[in-house]
Amino acid sequence: MTERSVTHGTFTIDRSYPATPVRVFAAFTDANAKARWFCDPDDPQTDGYELDFRVGGGERFVSKHESATYRYESRYCDIVPDQRIVLTYEMYADDARMSVSVATVEITPDGAGAHLTYTEQGAFLDGIDKSEYREHGTRELLDKLGETL
Amino acid sequence: MVERLSLGPASVSELAKPLTMSLAAVVQHVQVLEACGLVRTQKVGRTRTCNINPAVLGSAEQWITNRRTEWERRLDRLGDFLAEDPANTDTPQEGTP
Numbered sequence: 001m002t003e004r005s006v007t008h009g010t011f012t013i014d015r016s017y018p019a020t021p022v023r024v025f026a027a028f029t030d031a032n033a034k035a036r037w038f039c040d041p042d043d044p045q046t047d048g049y050e051l052d053f054r055v056g057g058g059e060r061f062v063s064k065h066e067s068a069t070y071r072y073e074s075r076y077c078d079i080v081p082d083q084r085i086v087l088t089y090e091m092y093a094d095d096a097r098m099s100v101s102v103a104t105v106e107i108t109p110d111g112a113g114a115h116l117t118y119t120e121q122g123a124f125l126d127g128i129d130k131s132e133y134r135e136h137g138t139r140e141l142l143d144k145l146g147e148t149l
Numbered sequence: 150m151v152e153r154l155s156l157g158p159a160s161v162s163e164l165a166k167p168l169t170m171s172l173a174a175v176v177q178h179v180q181v182l183e184a185c186g187l188v189r190t191q192k193v194g195r196t197r198t199c200n201i202n203p204a205v206l207g208s209a210e211q212w213i214t215n216r217r218t219e220w221e222r223r224l225d226r227l228g229d230f231l232a233e234d235p236a237n238t239d240t241p242q243e244g245t246p
Contacts (some may be wrong), residue, residue: 005186009213019231027227037226039217064180099212116218116227124212 002117003126017062021107021114025082028105029053039063055079058087068093074103097127150178154188155200161197 018023027033031051039046044065053060058075085105091098099118102121108115150164151165152204182188189200 007185007187007212008217010218011213011220013217013220013224015228017228017231023231024227027230033230035189037230038223040222052203099215116224118224119218120220124211 005125007124007127008122010119011123013118013121016110016113017116017117018113020112021082024107024114024116025085028085033053053079059089062088095130096128097125099116099124150175150182151201153186154199158198158200164199172245 010043027037030053031049034051035049038089039049039061040063043063043065047062047064049061050059053076053077055076057069058073060071060073062069062071064070071092072089073092074087076085084107087103088101089103090100098121101120102116104119106117107118108117150168153159153164153167161175161179162172168175171180178198179188179190182199183190186202189202191198191200223240225241
């Protein structure tokens with residue numbers, strides 16, 4: 001029997017890119033372009049990434065790990081070309097819903113480039129964690145350690 | 150409040166002391182924290198003592214950390230993608246950074 005719980009969280013990430021807001025926005029609108037950075041190349045057996053970039057449209061991808069099959073599903077709620085994208089997304093582990101989030105991408109001109117702010121507000125359900133996250137975190141630390149040696 | 154409780158158990162009045170809230174509002178807050186499992190309370194005599202539930206706090210922090218890490222990696226890959234694929238542009242006259 002699953003113990004039911006909800007925890008809420010929010011975080012923001014800022015990035016500056018030496019590319020115009022038009023180019024940064026374009027990396028979100030084209031399925032081939034987005035798959036290249038959105039899907040983790042280390043993810044095993046990732047099924048094709050699907051994108052229908054319009055308000056009311058959404059995205060979907062599935063990655064099959066030994067421990068579970070993870071599914072990402074999103075719906076676009078607000079799109080302002082070159083400036084803003086608001087979407088909701090759910091993550092599933094097998095068929096158990098792990099989380100429901102509101103994600104906001106804001107793009108502003110920054111000199112010759114663009115500044116991107118990603119904000120996620122989420123409800124994390126029943127304490128279902130993605131064990132691969134921990135692996136990634138560790139691998140990333142080891143990579144960073146490797147770089148400094 | 151959660152910050153205070155992460156230092157150790159406290160009574161409701163101890164929680165209220167540094168806050169500019171009425172005792173009733175603090176009680177209400179504690180009830181919300183208790184309902185979502187973040188805090189456990191125990192009444193001994195007339196004093197209600199609050200304890201943080203470390204398991205839940207751990208997973209709440211963990212999920213934000215995990216999700217943030219995933220998105221940090223994504224947005225780094227976006228940076229690599231933008232750097233290596235200048236063809237994907239409506240503004241070919243874009244200057245060098």
